[in-house]
Amino acid sequence: MIRVLIADDEGIERMALCRRLEKHFGETLCICQAEDGAEAVELFKREKSQIVIMDIAMPVLNGVEAAEQIRRLDEGCVIIFLTAYDEFSYAKRALVIRALDYLLKPCEEDELVAVMEEAVRLAGLYAQGRTAGYFRPAGPENAPVRDGEERGESGENRMTQVAASILDYIRRNYMKEISMQDAARAMNYSDAYFCKLFKQCFDQNFTTYLTHFRMNEAKRLLQNQEMNVKDVSALVGYSDSNYFSKVFKRITGMIPSEFRDSQFIQK
Incomplete structure (x- = not known):
């Protein structure tokens, strides 16, 4: 059973998220809930959760600050951020936390399930001691270095070029063990900014798009x-x-x- 911690100060949001996860994953998950970042850290210490779904904007201790503490406690914990901030400016501090993905609230059910499937898979690999190649240390030699250009270069032509570059990367690498962070790094973007660009280009997050791309290739094969x-x-x-x-x-x-x-x- 995979232990999951959901942290969100909105009780209705937490309950809705729990129901959606239970609907798709049933008894595979053991879910606990926190209503702010400080409580999330304390629950994590007690429950040793393998997956943390963290709202960024919370009282007492925000999601990024809480996730920083959790990452120090457990290098392999899979962290997923929820954010209502479309510009992702608040999420820039999350770079060194190495989140699996960012879900823009309210997230689509298909996106949530795709990201959670990957999170469950990674949690299982980490439990077996096999994720050393996936969670790379956040050092200067491999950290994403570009937060993107000012919304002055955000014309339709530029977005078309960005989308084409992303698609080219996916076509060349979908058969490998790649993550959103790998794609961001390859294009020299920060994780948070890449998530924002990807959502603008494809109207879904990276994990969901990659999953569907792989399944379409599988159907062909x-x-x-x-x-x-x-x-x-x-x-x-x-x-x-x-x-x-x-x-x-x-x-x-x-x-x-x-x-x-x-x-x-x-x-």
């Missing part, structure tokens, strides 16, 4: 009858074929073998 599910899983970036099958079914409504069979029946 599954049309080859000679390829087994394990091979397809590896070719679209999933080392665990069972996890791949679970994500594939959530998005398509069928397990990979059923989808492949349906394609041959149609032909």
Whole structure:
């Protein structure tokens, strides 16, 4: 069972988030709740949560400050930020925290589920001692260095170029173990600013888009009858074929073998 801490000063938001997670993940998750950053830190010390979903704007201790303390307590904890701040200016301090993703409130259910699926996977890997290559130390040699240009260069042409660059990166790397931070670093942006750009370009977050991109590639590969599910899983970036099958079914409504069979029946 994966231990999850949800911290948000809005009780209705916390309850709604819990219901959505329980709907999709059932008894896989053990969820505890905090109503401010200080309580979140104390709960984390007691519960040793593996995943933390943290609202940025909270009283007593804001989400970034609380996450900084949590990161010092546990290097491998998976942190997801919730923010209502579309400009992400408040999130710049979160760079060294190495959050998995930023979800803009109110977040779409598909985005939430996609990010949580990845968080659960990473929490499982960390428990097995296998995430050394994923959570990179935030040092000057690999830290993202550019927060972006002023909203004066934000014309349609520039956004088109940014979107094309992001798509090119995804097409060349979707089969690898990549994260939002890897993409931001490759394009020389800070995590928070990259999240903002990605949302503007694609109207969803990076993890959700990458998941759907991989599933579309998987559907294409599954049309080859000679390829087994394990091979397809590896070719679209999933080392665990069972996890791949679970994500594939959530998005398509069928397990990979059923989808492949349906394609041959149609032909």
